Amino acid sequence: MKAYLTRRYLFSASHRLHSDEMSAEENAATYGKCNNPYGHGHNYTLEITVVGPVEESTGMVCNLVDFDGFVQREILERFGHQNLNTLPEFAKAVPTTENLCAVIYDILQRGFHFAHLEKVRFEETMMNSFEYAGG
Amino acid sequence: MVYLTRKAEFSASHYYHNPQFSAEENQRIFGKCNNPNGHGHNYTLEVTVKGEVNPRSGFVVDLKQLKDILNREVLDVFDHRFLNKEVPEFLSQIPTTENIAIAIWQRLAPKLQTAQLHRVRVYETPDLFVDFYGEA
Numbered sequence: 001m002k003a004y005l006t007r008r009y010l011f012s013a014s015h016r017l018h019s020d021e022m023s024a025e026e027n028a029a030t031y032g033k034c035n036n037p038y039g040h041g042h043n044y045t046l047e048i049t050v051v052g053p054v055e056e057s058t059g060m061v062c063n064l065v066d067f068d069g070f071v072q073r074e075i076l077e078r079f080g081h082q083n084l085n086t087l088p089e090f091a092k093a094v095p096t097t098e099n100l101c102a103v104i105y106d107i108l109q110r111g112f113h114f115a116h117l118e119k120v121r122f123e124e125t126m127m128n129s130f131e132y133a134g135g
Numbered sequence: 136m137v138y139l140t141r142k143a144e145f146s147a148s149h150y151y152h153n154p155q156f157s158a159e160e161n162q163r164i165f166g167k168c169n170n171p172n173g174h175g176h177n178y179t180l181e182v183t184v185k186g187e188v189n190p191r192s193g194f195v196v197d198l199k200q201l202k203d204i205l206n207r208e209v210l211d212v213f214d215h216r217f218l219n220k221e222v223p224e225f226l227s228q229i230p231t232t233e234n235i236a237i238a239i240w241q242r243l244a245p246k247l248q249t250a251q252l253h254r255v256r257v258y259e260t261p262d263l264f265v266d267f268y269g270e271a
Contacts, residue, residue, distance in 0.1 A: 002270040059229035059234045
């Protein structure tokens with residue numbers, strides 16, 4: 001039997017939306033308040049969905065100790081309470097939540113082998129959410 | 136095709152244990168969930184059905200009927216129970232969230248008439264849920 005398991009995590013981080021390829025006016029017009037040079041922060045909710053057969057001997061798609069351990073080590077400790085613009089992943093990319101979805105998806109795709117990754121979903125605020133399933 | 140989702144809540148206790156594993160293995164794989172005295176959760180269940188809208192009633196499904204089926208097949212059986220000891224499916228299966236979602240699907244699917252079961256979602260906590268679509 002194939003089931004989808006979703007786990008929610010929280011982390012807080014700051015960012016500034018700014019593209020070096022745009023003029024100051026264009027940045028201000030495109031990103032508005034998010035272009036403030038001092039940055040601002042969010043409490044991000046990250047939802048990770050994995051899929052696979054429910055293993056008969058454990059009743060699980062994926063052991064949560066493995067799931068939580070990977071996410072804690074590779075994502076929460078690296079992104080939590082950071083300024084996203086200072087991280088190597090955003091040296092060239094603007095840290096929008098769209099790009100953050102893709103960055104987190106890539107980290108999981110490369111290193112998480114306990115179950116098949118289905119999708120990543122972010123809530124930047126209660127009003128905005130973003131999903132990425134690769135492709 | 137329209138999708139309709141009904142929520143329900145139940146509270147139950149469980150523990151994780153596979154009699155084919157040694158005591159050490161059970162402890163290593165299931166950790167705190169292996170405590171034989173059990174522990175509990177407030178589960179939230181979301182049942183999504185799909186179907187064409189009946190032109191006379193404007194319904195995909197009669198909610199009262201759906202609620203009655205949910206109460207009879209799931210809540211009366213699961214709510215305020217020790218799943219491992221009182222729910223037949225879990226006398227031989229570990230009551231993980233995955234297996235709970237599958238068991239609920241198997242209870243509901245044959246009972247629904249006008250609408251088709253699309254998804255069973257079970258939240259063990261607000262931060263952990265399983266979706267089952269009846270896939271083999």
